[in-house]
Amino acid sequence: MSNHQFNQHTGTYEHLEVQDHVSIHIGNMLCSLPPTLPEHNIFRVRHQLRRVNEKAYDPEILAIGPYHYGNDKFKFMEEQKLRYLQQLLKRRNEGSVDRYMPTLREQEQLARNCYAETINLSQEKFLVMMLIDGCFIIEMFRKYIMTELRDENDPVMHDLGGIRPSITRDLLLLENQLPLFVLSKLYDLTKGPDEHHEFSKVAIMYFEVEREGPGRNLTIGSREHLLHLYHTWRTSGWPKTPRLNCTPIMPSAIELRESGVRFRAVQEGQLSDIKFKNGTFELPVLYVKYDTESKFRNLIAYEQHRQTRDINYFTDYVTLIDCLINSSKDVEVLRRAGIIKNYLGDDKVVAEMFNKIGDYVPVCNSYYSEIFQNVQAHCNKRRNIWMAKLRREYFHSPWAFLSVLAAIVLLFLTAAQTVFTILPYTK
Secondary structure (H helix, E strand, C coil): CCHHHHHHHHHHHHHHHHHHHHHHHHHHHHHHCCCCCCCCCECCCCHHHHCCCHHHHCCCCCCCCCCCCCCHHHHHHHHHHHHHHHHHHHHCCCCCCHHHHHHHHHHHHHHHHCECCCCCCCHHHHHHHHHHHHHHHHHHHHHHHCHHHCCCCCCCCCCHHHCHHHHHHHHCCCCCCCCHHHHHHHHHHCCCCCCCCCHHHHHHHHHCHHHCCCCCCCCCCCCCCHHHHHHHHHHCCCCCCCCCCCCCCCCCHHHHHHCCCEEEEECCCCHHHCEEECCEEEEECEEECCCHHHHHHHHHHHHHHCCCCCCCHHHHHHHHHHHHCCCHHHHHHHHHCCCEEECCCCHHHHHHHHHHCCCCCCCCCCCCHHHHHHHHHHHCCHHHHHHHHHHHHHCCCHHHHHHHHHHHHHHHHHHHHHHHHHHHHHC
């Protein structure tokens, strides 16, 4: 065998050996891949959504669950969690958490499966996280409802430094969740004799959804997590209208006003109460506060990540508002109509918020497809544009109306005088 042939065979063997190592490595990767489970329902927000506004998806002061576990940024609230657990044990005359551990150990794997990413916490750390975070949430909800349980030096309940709005905000972040069955089990294990509600009802009472929600009784079982519970309550009872094949495009508020559209605010209305009829656009009052963007973004992220994407209520609502708002002048139109209550102060900030909130959010059809179609049909009628122009230029104020009326009367008198002047000559 020549040297050239030997080198060729040697290279082939080396190539095969390299291939074997690669195959082994890939085989190990495939074996270690966790199975795809249907119960995944707590996700990390995908990168495209996150990069538009990272802060909207990150906790401000309170970390719940494994995704933000161990961050020194939340040290203050970690201390409050331990105090709440200590107060719970003291109230129940329990010297340790031994009674709760068997239940948590039974639920550990089921809880881990709820997270879309593999959780690398040890069993001990994962159980500690579930117990401390879970007990903090259920105790905080209890103290909110049962004021006699509050400690006079409690910074959470007495809102020292204004931290409670941040806590409420952080509890509704997609990445900041515990499985609801964990919270329900801990709540049932620590119930007092005077507590008769299910945990889901207690959670709804804490979020004060009755003031914004459907205002009807709703039986809620063991839902996925608190954000899911909030979403379910806010959208319960909404009609599931058929999705029409319609591109969600609409003129802005200023353009609609120029086409003769009138805006009317619906007090205490739901997002399902949006209507367009006879040139009048009815929308529920939208309170824009410091946490509005974070709440909408996380509700949208939840709708984008869930497996059942039949109707994306909040995604479709924000898309509609984004169509109406192109600039601060559009916000001003809606604010003057009472539709937007701007607690941020600057209309430009509100406009920028809604102009960016839909970035990288795919929208095909819409819950409001019929409204989009009706608005477009109204704007395509020239008569509506002419009437709007007439009202805007000649009837925008009482003085303008009187001037037009005087001109019409003068024209009528001039015509009458001309007729009476001509009549004798014709006779």
